[in-house]
Amino acid sequence: MAHFAPRAALRRAEAHTRYTALMNYDGASRGRRTKGWKAPASSADAAGYGSRRRLRQLSRDLVRNAPFAARAQHLITNNVVGGGFVPSINGAEDPQLRAVLDTHLGTTAIDAMGLNDLAACQRIAMNAVFESGELLVRRRMRLKSDGLTLPFQIELLEPDYLDETKQWNGGNEVIEGIEFDPWGRVVAYWLYDQHPGDVSRTINTKSRRYAAPEILHLRKLDRPGQARGVPWMAPVILTLGEMRDYQEAQITKQRMAALMAFFVESESDAGASRGTGASALDDIGPGAIIELATGQKVTATEPPKVDGYDQFMKQGLSAIASGLGLTYEALSGDLSGVNFSSARMGRMEMNRNIEVWQGHIIRAQFLTGIERWMREAWLLNFGKAADWQLSWTAPRPQLVDPTREIPAMVKEISAGLNSRHGVIRSLGRDPETIDAELQADTFSTAGEIDGE
Template structure:
């Protein structure tokens, strides 16, 4: 005999009444409700005591940050955390240090070596000097670092192109500079431009694409007011909007600290409480009480009350208490496992929320060995590589490259912009080079990867390595030089990673002769 399945659905009095008066309509109503009850198989989607405190509003990716000023509030709180809470500052330092490091640098490729050298020199003179910065302070690596800091703290940053012509472009290799702008510069007051909708300073065209940004002339929180607090419309082609998009259709960014901000705040408060408790525990104080009035009370009747102010206590303090007064201290409950376990568990949660490892955030390597450190680092490296590619290279560096080519065409004497640009991320830190480098060499010898790819993985520019190796070969032309990989031993990482073919090395030595 088949067992009946209890769906949990029972027709209500209203259902039965409708079915009695209007049988067909009542039947459809009961059938629909029964089918719905069968479909409700997710406990988390049910409404009950266990889910009564859960909030799940229906909002788009950008509306979630726009409602009630959540995006700006999170942005301001995040900046305060970085200013005043060490682990927040450490998190920004770790993320930016790994993503940007000493800079994501361009390398030029061209079939003509002479033209390649000229283009490379011009690009380096403009991008890798302070000429690229509208404020004249940073080269491209410094701008990348500041932009990545803002992306982590604020969730987004604007990079604006400023054309420089006439006297403003004097001395520049290319007629443009870039200006970094915080998200506060977006005008929140405008709602439309003709038929185009403006949301939080971002103007959308008829197809839904971003067509312009409305940018304030001065930061709204500036200490001095030099310019009127109005905005200018800047075409989207002149703005790079760097942010992490976690949901489809997301245009605006949100602070990366949003999921962990409560934990960080509570942990910091707990830490301050522990420090205060230890300060109180370190006090060696004495209290003197008497049933007789203390001499001098008549002259200063409030002296006893002031002596009860524990905030003024210090080591070696002797405090007189007025008659009938006594001092007692509370005994707060102790955390299971103590301070160390509490901080470690919460730091682990914060690290996971930010996509880091506990060891990198806390600087605590006391509980890891090579294998566990490498396993944790592998997960973090995937995040770092993702941020490098999707944020800094695809959005920032490719945007700078596009502006470079457009500016190039404005200088006809430079010729066509027929060169290729490759961006090399900084070197990934090796946990144990004696184990990891031989593994990379084995991958190359097995044909799994190439020398160029490994060199870029290590933060090296293959073109620079090739040129330097040729220069070394030319400098040692009178001595036997072996730069081949064919005769290299499997563990000879230096020769295997040299990045130069034997024929090129021999040709360079012969030219030097």
């Protein structure tokens, strides 16, 4: 067309260029406004490849030394895990299973180190997932002679145990310590015997292969195909670090502002006598009358002012809270600008995040694996397949105003919008335990009446 009608071809090319420009996203342009904007086309795991170790180090340092980072960790762990998810038996009560739950999960028998029960292990796991981005739970099988109710224990391992230098195992690819089969399924984990950062003169740098069924991998999954996690503070690490530096600078300014100094000027070239005037200022106090020498003039220093501190900190904490899925009021503890309605609205939004983390991390990745290991150990120990099912009740959420919220729950039950057991579980309690306690209270009250 350009050969026979060059003018028409030019108009067509011009129209096509304009059409293409109009149909594109402004955000995808490469002009002045997006200059220096890094946007690599990396996969979920490639985005953190080579950066996870540094992110973990910075995250752990902030938790150790930055008050609001430690507050964020405690806040998330307390809300997601609290006192721990409580197991309850679906269907009829099984005395044998109840004894196993009480003696194995409810005591330190579940912990390979013998320090924590399952509830405490949940707290440690959630702390690690927040701080390091992920956690590994290893099953350690035991002999019947060890005297455990179920012949297994669990060991909690930080992601530092993963051998990220391992690349291949036969025909299987190993990426950052995780072995995949040709179909992309996780089949094993390569773990060090010791923490690489441990204080020891004999660090063993050799890793071992552990089959995937022996390991539980806890992390927050945000993208399809993601295998590894990143510290939750990754989006706000720079902001937290800068706010910590800003706070230290403001504290230094406040200390300087608290100091009072004077400059003494004298018209005499030789300076004034130290008997009065300048020397008298050393002992200045409330209500003091200082006599200056002839020709002396005293000028007080003007301390630096600390302006805009509250507004800056509030905006910074608001951004950090948003990046972590929390509310500003929960992170800062500042409730000066909220009432019942606004506090409840903010809490409801945060509760949605809490429920997601409870379901996707603690229930799906941790407790489901614990129940699977219990079933396998049950078969080994009792010689029969487990014919029971467990439900895991999340910790009780704190009510903003019980006098308003509890009557609303009662109305839900009366209207058939919820069951009594469902409401009890939403409050973090076990319905079977509540029913047993109510029955015991009724029996005790009836006995007292008969005794009278």
